Amino acid sequence: MTEIDQRELAQQFASDNYAGICPEAWQAMEEANRGHATAYGDDPWTERAADAFRNLFETECEVYFVFNGTAANSLALASLCQSYHGVICCDQAHVETDECGAPEFFSNGSKLLVAGSAEGKLTPQSIHELATKRQDIHYPKPRAVTITQATETGRVYSLAELGAISAACRRHGLSLHMDGARFANAVASLGCSPAELTWKNGVDVLCFGGTKNGMAAGEAVLFFDRRLAADFDYRCKQAGQLSSKMRFLSAPWVGMLESGAWLRNARHANACAQRFGAQIGGIPGVRLAQAVEANAVFVSAPEPILERVRGRGWRFYTFIGGAARFMFSWDSDTKRMDAFCRDLRECAAEAQ
Ligand SMILES: *Cc1c(COP(=O)(O)O)cnc(C)c1O
Numbered sequence: 483m484t485e486i487d488q489r490e491l492a493q494q495f496a497s498d499n500y501a502g503i504c505p506e507a508w509q510a511m512e513e514a515n516r517g518h519a520t521a522y523g524d525d526p527w528t529e530r531a532a533d534a535f536r537n538l539f540e541t542e543c544e545v546y547f548v549f550n551g552t553a554a555n556s557l558a559l560a561s562l563c564q565s566y567h568g569v570i571c572c573d574q575a576h577v578e579t580d581e582c583g584a585p586e587f588f589s590n591g592s593k594l595l596v597a598g599s600a601e602g603k604l605t606p607q608s609i610h611e612l613a614t615k616r617q618d619i620h621y622p623k624p625r626a627v628t629i630t631q632a633t634e635t636g637r638v639y640s641l642a643e644l645g646a647i648s649a650a651c652r653r654h655g656l657s658l659h660m661d662g663a664r665f666a667n668a669v670a671s672l673g674c675s676p677a678e679l680t681w682k683n684g685v686d687v688l689c690f691g692g693t694k695n696g697m698a699a700g701e702a703v704l705f706f707d708r709r710l711a712a713d714f715d716y717r718c719k720q721a722g723q724l725s726s727k728m729r730f731l732s733a734p735w736v737g738m739l740e741s742g743a744w745l746r747n748a749r750h751a752n753a754c755a756q757r758f759g760a761q762i763g764g765i766p767g768v769r770l771a772q773a774v775e776a777n778a779v780f781v782s783a784p785e786p787i788l789e790r791v792r793g794r795g796w797r798f799y800t801f802i803g804g805a806a807r808f809m810f811s812w813d814s815d816t817k818r819m820d821a822f823c824r825d826l827r828e829c830a831a832e833a834q
Pocket residue numbers: 550551552553555576577630633634661663664693694
């Protein structure tokens with residue numbers, strides 16, 4: 483096997499899915515790899531992972547394992563809607579901007595009803611407006627709301643904000659779905675329990691992200707309103723999301739949840755974002771575009787500065803949230819972060 487150039491492997495902060503697999507997930511995969519197990523989820527690892535979720539969330543929820551977040555969100559929303567229904571989301575929502583129409587596709591046409599937003603957060607007011615905008619037969623009937631926690635712009639809905647959103651949902655007879663690709667980071671940020679951040683506050687379905695939390699792949703779909711899970715297993719199978727060697731999707735969750743790595747990883751990533759944000763804040767010509775509340779830092783800087791930083795080999799995206807985005811993960815290295823901040827400081831000075 484030819485070696486990969488080590489320079490290609492240096493840490494970047496462009497995305498939290500650039501990171502590898504954390505030891506706890508890796509070890510559980512290794513253990514699951516000893517011997518044979520029944521296929522398609524009828525195995526001890528899958529049962530243990532589902533129980534670990536029920537334990538963590540302190541409730542008898544229905545739990546399913548799929549390969550990625552797009553599938554988790556799309557299939558969960560499809561299970562809340564008929565094809566003529568509408569799903570209220572905010573304009574920054576991953577379901578709207580980054581899923582290639584999958585929510586509409588898997589729901590056979592349920593339309594996303596998109597609310598404008600200042601900071602990438604949906605508000606009770608915008609839910610109310612979209613839910614009451616039209617009552618006639620010609621417009622899709624609003625049926626569900628989806629929010630992202632933590633948001634695509636690195637913000638976190640407080641428990642009070644979540645409570646107000648779920649009250650608006652109840653008032654208008656809407657189900658509430660949470661895209662939790664970074665759910666762990668939100669829990670770490672708020673210091674509340676997973677139950678408080680979901681079913682105790684009116685969330686009906688959660689997509690809990692494993693990939694960005696330190697796994698190779700996989701998201702869990704948790705139905706707190708168990709009636710909404712009817713035939714979800716068939717939906718997953720039809721969508722190509724039923725893993726035949728399911729234990730390799732579920733065992734990493736056992737490693738993550740039973741060891742507490744899910745929360746440790748998120749706490750580390752959030753702490754790195756805080757540290758990074760604090761350093762960036764003091765650089766002339768550069769400012770934080772969003773408050774740092776989870777594992778993301780959004781940086782506004784003139785293009786000549788960003789161009790110089792790219793020239794020094796750093797990668798980052800600017801198409802999300804209107805600024806340069808930096809994401810931190812379970813293994814973010816403070817030395818490497820500090821090296822970036824030094825480079826940014828120098829590039830900012832050069833560009834003056
Ligand atoms: C990463 C992410 C997802 C999942 O994306 P996949 O690439 O399909 O796994 C979903 N929602 C948000 C907000 C994300 O950041």
